[in-house]
Amino acid sequence: MIVNEEGIVINDGYDTLKNIKLENPEVVQGLKGKIITREYKLKEYGRTLYVAVPIISNNKVVGVVFISSSLEKIYSNVNKMTKNYFMLAVLCIIISGLVSFIFAHVIANPIEKLTKGIKKMYQGDLSQKVEVVGNDELTNLAQAFNMMSTKLFQVDQQRKEFVANVSHELRTPLSAMKLLSQSLLYEENASIETYREFLGDIASEVDRLDKIIESLLALVDLDQEKLELNxxxxxxxxxxxxxxxxxxxxxxxxxxxxxxxxxxxxxxxxxxxxxxxxxxxxxxxxxxxxxxxxxxxxxxxxxxxxxxxxxxxxxxxxxxxxxxxxxxxxxxxxxxxxxxxxxxxxxxxxxxxxxxxxxxxxxxxxxxxxxxxxxxxxxxxxxxx
Ligand SMILES: Nc1ncnc2c1ncn2[C@@H]1O[C@H](COP(=O)(O)OP(=O)(O)OP(=O)(O)O)[C@@H](O)[C@H]1O
Ligand SMILES: [Mg+2]
Missing domain, CATH: 3.30.565.10 (Histidine kinase-like ATPase, C-terminal domain)
Known part of the structure; x- marks a missing residue:
């Protein structure tokens, strides 16, 4: 609508209010030279926007352009969009939640298995193996773990075997010496030759023990990885x-x-x-x-x-x-x-x-x-x- 300086409608887009004096506050303010926008909730049209813009000629307000337009369509579009965005956000949250859950499961599961394996190894069970599937860094880590546990297991077995062997080897000459000396002790009237013979045997058992210990010490020396060769x-x-x-x-x-x-x-x-x-x-x-x-x-x-x-x-x-x-x-x-x-x-x-x-x-x-x-x-x- 175009309103003249008295507030009378001289042009109306809908041709319904022509020549009628408008006294609504927007027009009154407009005629005072102010640009006014205001939103109303009307029974008939729902949410409506009133806009009044003064027409100024030679620094004087000569009239007002007054527009009223329903906002319902815009609001319903905005609502629709908000709803869509909301749905999208919910979907995104669900999808990202699902993806993180799967990833967490994929990553956490092997780590958990590894941790269990390491704990068991710490408790002394060196035969631990972690199942490996796939081809990623975690699988490589699990493979490295398995290699380490296999090696540790072997070393431990060798150590046990070695200790058992050493004890056995050291005990054999000792038992022989014990037997020889006991027979001398319990044999009454043993001849000097018998003494000589048995003591000779004892001496050779001592030599044998000496040789074993010497060899063992040589091996221990050689075992030191950084052994400097001369x-x-x-x-x-x-x-x-x-x-x-x-x-x-x-x-x-x-x-x-x-x-x-x-x-x-x-x-x-x-x-x-x-x-x-x-x-x-x-x-x-x-x-x-x-x-x-x-x-x-x-x-x-x-x-x-x-x-x-x-x-x-x-x-x-x-x-x-x-x-x-x-x-x-x-x-x-x-x-x-x-x-x-x-x-x-x-x-x-x-x-x-x-x-x-x-x-x-x-x-x-x-x-x-x-x-x-x-x-x-x-x-x-x-x-x-
Ligand atoms: N030339 C060889 N011919 C036949 N058997 C051999 C020969 N060399 C080594 N062996 C066998 O290998 C075994 C291990 O040899 P090794 O030299 O380690 O031990 P050993 O001779 O029994 O004892 P040590 O050398 O410590 O006194 C021997 O016991 C023997 O059975
Ligand atoms: Mg030999």
Missing amino acids: YEITYVNYLLEKLIQSLKPIAEQKGMHIQFICSEKIQINLDRIKIQQALTNIIHNAIKYTPQGKKVEVSLYSEDNKVTVQIKDNGIGIPEESLPYIFERFYRVDQARARSTGGTGLGLAISKQIIELHQGEIEVISQVNKGTIFYVRLPKDMSVL
């Missing part, structure tokens, strides 16, 4: 020559011959005392486990980047099923036979440890009643020739 540039051929020389009396006692085959001088960096100990064990075995009159052959040669010592005997050999175990502590193919030959079963374990500390390797090929060949390969890395 590297020296050494002619391996001379070292072997000297070593064989010192073993010759034992071989000769059995009517055996040790042959050393070497066509070159080979010089490498090694811990002389330790390597000597390792090779002595192996050559001594060759003599020990070869019948009288036979031959032991030691050869030394160099290959691309390594030096090989080959110790070959044509002795009793090692059964195939025993081969994987001969480097284990206290393992002896035939306990009874080994006892008669005075072994502790620690020799090869020590040798292997020493050779591996030098980054070398030891290999064995054997056939029962035909003979055995040990290969000791040492890296030439630090060689000077």
Whole structure:
């Protein structure tokens, strides 16, 4: 509607109020030069907006444009939108809740399993395994856990076995000594020869105990991972020559011959005392486990980047099923036979440890009643020739 300065409608969009004087407050205010908007709730039209804007000409209010418009449609649209947004928000909350629940379940479940496993391990049960499915970081963690528990379990088993073996090995000579001394104690009128004989036996049992303890201490030393090797540039051929020389009396006692085959001088960096100990064990075995009159052959040669010592005997050999175990502590193919030959079963374990500390390797090929060949390969890395 356009209203003149007296408030009379001169133009009406609906043509219903033309020439009628409007006295509503919006028009009155408009005629005073103010822009007015006001919302009403009318019975007929619902929520309605009144707007009055003064028409100003030459700084004078000459009339008012007065608009009234129903807001119901806009409000219903706004309501509809609010409702939609609300529904969307609820849906979002439900979906995100569901997703977080699933994720939490997926993540928390393996973590819970791992925690349980770790707690059980702490309580001493080292055989723990966590089930692994999938291919994510948690699965990798579970796999690492399983690897760790397997290793710990093995180490624990080995430790238990080792302790059992040590106790057994130490007890055997002790029981022998006890038996020998008791028989002397209870035998009345024992001759001086008997005394001598029994005391001799006791002394050899003491020697045996001494050897076991010495070997055990050597192994404990070698077990220290950061063991410093005392590297020296050494002619391996001379070292072997000297070593064989010192073993010759034992071989000769059995009517055996040790042959050393070497066509070159080979010089490498090694811990002389330790390597000597390792090779002595192996050559001594060759003599020990070869019948009288036979031959032991030691050869030394160099290959691309390594030096090989080959110790070959044509002795009793090692059964195939025993081969994987001969480097284990206290393992002896035939306990009874080994006892008669005075072994502790620690020799090869020590040798292997020493050779591996030098980054070398030891290999064995054997056939029962035909003979055995040990290969000791040492890296030439630090060689000077
Ligand atoms: N050259 C060989 N021929 C046949 N059997 C062997 C040979 N070398 C080792 N063995 C077998 O392997 C076992 C383990 O050897 P190892 O040197 O560790 O122990 P040992 O000789 O019994 O005792 P130790 O060397 O501690 O006095 C031996 O008991 C023996 O049965
Ligand atoms: Mg031995």
